[in-house]
Amino acid sequence: MKRILIIEDEKSLVRFIQLELEHENFFVKVAYDGKSGLHVALTEEWDLILLDLMLPYIDGMEVCRRLREYKSTPVIMLTARDAINDRIQGLDSGADDYIAKPFDIDELFARIRAIFRRVELEERPVRSVLSIRDIAVDPDSRVVTRSGMTIELTKREFDLLIVFLKNPNMVQTRDMLLDQVWGYDSLVETKVVDVYVRYLRHKLDVPGEESIIQTVRGIGYVVRT
Incomplete structure (x- = not known):
């Protein structure tokens, strides 16, 4: 009242x-x-x-x-x-x-x-939107857009993207990504990370432009601002 x-x-x-x-x-x-x-x-x-x-x-x-x-x-x-x-x-x-x-x-x-x-x-709490370049992610509604266009991601793809956006310019090893997205006690092999990074690139990248997710040879991946 x-x-x-x-x-x-x-x-x-x-x-x-x-x-x-x-x-x-x-x-x-x-x-x-x-x-x-x-x-x-x-x-x-x-x-x-x-x-x-x-x-x-x-x-x-x-x-x-x-x-x-x-x-x-x-x-x-x-x-x-x-x-x-x-x-x-x-x-x-x-x-x-x-x-x-x-x-x-x-x-x-x-x-x-x-x-x-x-x-x-x-x-009302301000909703925190994560963004890099023209990609925006709303963690609360789990909506991903690039240049205003909605991109449909699976739960695992979305969780993987969130890790990258929360750690810009920080190289993530495959083991680190596996722990954060699948869980430290997961029986999933690290090569699965490569598969999901490929899925994300296919959905996020623009043909002819540098990939949002860059490979750091022998270590893992990074999203650079």
């Missing part, structure tokens, strides 16, 4: 927003002044803070500035002051968005959803 903190001194507005948020299954907590609101914002974990600009004791901009010294919790600033300069100051103080009163509750929900989508994208 997403947790939202409302820091706002207009109690009728607070009650309305709180009821609407709770109806949408958010956990909501309220602070009615800047001092207590800042304390709650810093001592508890929140997915979003709705922050009024004009507050008793500490105004919203100062609350936001102090919050940003310690946390990156998303903040939507609520205010009756809609001048461009006020918006700029609010955003410069660390707010993520700014909505002027009076506002439509549907617009507020749309802005909340937009912030949560952004946070989700930022937290």
Whole structure:
């Protein structure tokens, strides 16, 4: 359940927003002044803070500035002051968005959803793609492309290519490749490595161009950048 903190001194507005948020299954907590609101914002974990600009004791901009010294919790600033300069100051103080009163509750929900989508994208792990020249490999989806064209590989061919791409410019002996792809206790002979390197070359190489996988005579193979 997403947790939202409302820091706002207009109690009728607070009650309305709180009821609407709770109806949408958010956990909501309220602070009615800047001092207590800042304390709650810093001592508890929140997915979003709705922050009024004009507050008793500490105004919203100062609350936001102090919050940003310690946390990156998303903040939507609520205010009756809609001048461009006020918006700029609010955003410069660390707010993520700014909505002027009076506002439509549907617009507020749309802005909340937009912030949560952004946070989700930022937290999503970046997929690591291995590449060399015009060959790209996505280890997660096990997709291989060359110049944008998908190349179908068997599991063993794919695993062998991954070893080469993770160790560019490093010569891999046949025994090393056998251990990493087939397993150190495999009964497969090292000459099988030569067979699979030939399979990979057939699928990856472009006729007339130097092979991606180069032979190091008497030792093994290497992929050079």
